[in-house]
Amino acid sequence: MDVGKVFPVYEKPHHRLLQMLSPKSRKKRWFREFRALNGISFQVHRGETVGIVGRNGSGKSTLLQIICGTLAASTGTVVTRGRIAALLELGAGFNMEFTGRENVYMNGTLLGLSREEVHARFDEIAAFADIGEFIEQPVKSYSSGMFIRLAFAVAIHVEPDILIVDEALSVGDEAFQRKCFARIERLRDQGATIVFVSHSAGTVLELCNHAILLDHGDLLACGKPKDVVALYQKMLYASAEAAMQLRAACLARMNGTGEDESALPPAALEKPRIDDRHEDEAAHFDPGLVSRSVLRYESHGAHIEDPHIQTLGGRRVNVLSHGEEYIYAYTAVFDRVATGVRFGMLIKTVAGVELGGAVSSPVQDPIAVVEASERLHVRFRFRAMLAPGTYFMNAGVTGRIGEEESFLDRLVDVFVFRIPPDSGRIITGFVDFHVVPEVSQALQVG
Helix, strand or coil: CEEEEEEECCCCHHHHHHHCCCCCCCCCCEEEEEEEEEEEEECCCCCEEEEEEEECEEEEEEEEHHHHHCCCCCCCCCCCCCCEEEEEECCCCCCCCCCHHHHHHHHHHHCCCCCHHHHHHHHHHHHHHHHHHHHEEHHHHHCCCHHHHHHHHHHHHHCCCEEHHHHHHCCCHHHHHHHHHHHHHHHHHHHCHHHEEEEEECHHHHHEEEEEEEEEEEEEEEEEEEHHHHHHHHHHHHHHHHHHHHHHHHHHHHCCCCCCCCCCCCCCCCCCCCCCCCCCCCCCCCCCCCCCCCCCCCCCCCEEEEEECCCCCCECCEECCCCCEEEEEEEECCCCCEEEEEEEEEEEEECEEEEEEEECCCCCCEEEEEHHHEEEEEEEEECCCEEEEEEEEEEEEEEEEEEEEEEEEEEEEEEEEECCCCCCCCHHHHHHCCCCCCCCCCCCCC
């Protein structure tokens, strides 16, 4: 609770020596203080998965190091219960001259296992790393991918009560990443507590039931992943002035002194008001189906108006029939000249998982120039191949700001639609892949 961390910053190298030699009675300091964390307080319950997000330099890695005990807090206390395994710097305890097998035993011991426990799990660790005969070779001969695979395999097989992960979920190729995710999901399902840092919004939304936003050492938000990630993304794309205003509003809310919270996403996602009566299969418009988590990015010369879904005949709807085609449309109004313009749409679940979307053109073929006061009508035709449920849509306009493509305007969760239940449905999951099942009786011989 109330965890703070201060690092000394020396202007010149020899100031470190002068500080060491200075008597304690002298008040002169040869360094200035850098506050990496400012009174951070939160609780993580057993079995929870918590994602920590924030811009570079916000104190995320420092906080993880304090939680797992590799760094001491300057103020406050951290209370943990159970065995902790940390995936902070993969392979940090490896000896480059040792073989992979020798490093498994050494690193496993450093992570809290006895030699007997490492021996009992060695075959499973080697199989997870999947580096073949190289397990008997010095790790200095490994490729970077092999090194990471072995380091992750050792750390993940400690089977901890608390798993601390700092951006280690992006290691290796896609197949190995999926195996890492599956292993972490298994730990979570077995009741382990997981705390990790990630810049991937999708990873936080997929794995976590709680999220924390840090910025310049301060705790700005703590709550549902969808809301925290939305706030984090808004800060990323805001101007310096807008980001400071948003930060001040967040701090005021955390301190209980905020009054105007219109710029903030809701503290919790409210379920749309949906009529529970059985609907027919025809698409129609339900006025009670309204998004209550709309978030608008700061505008940079464009403004999105009137996002909606309509049938191919132009009738506006928000209750769609499974398998039918519809048009997602909006108007983009430009109040200044814009270059390299593209438009986008995205469909998400209630939990914020991004299911899919599209952009109006490839990155190398945008609209070259859009004049000020111009209005462009944007239309995306799509087929609703989705499971029964409620879904949210984004709308975005991008263009060139300096040398980079950035959002000129973006609306998150701006439109909500529903696919009604179907009692005869045989498709599982979110998306219908037109699976055709076949079951036949096997021929018996004899």
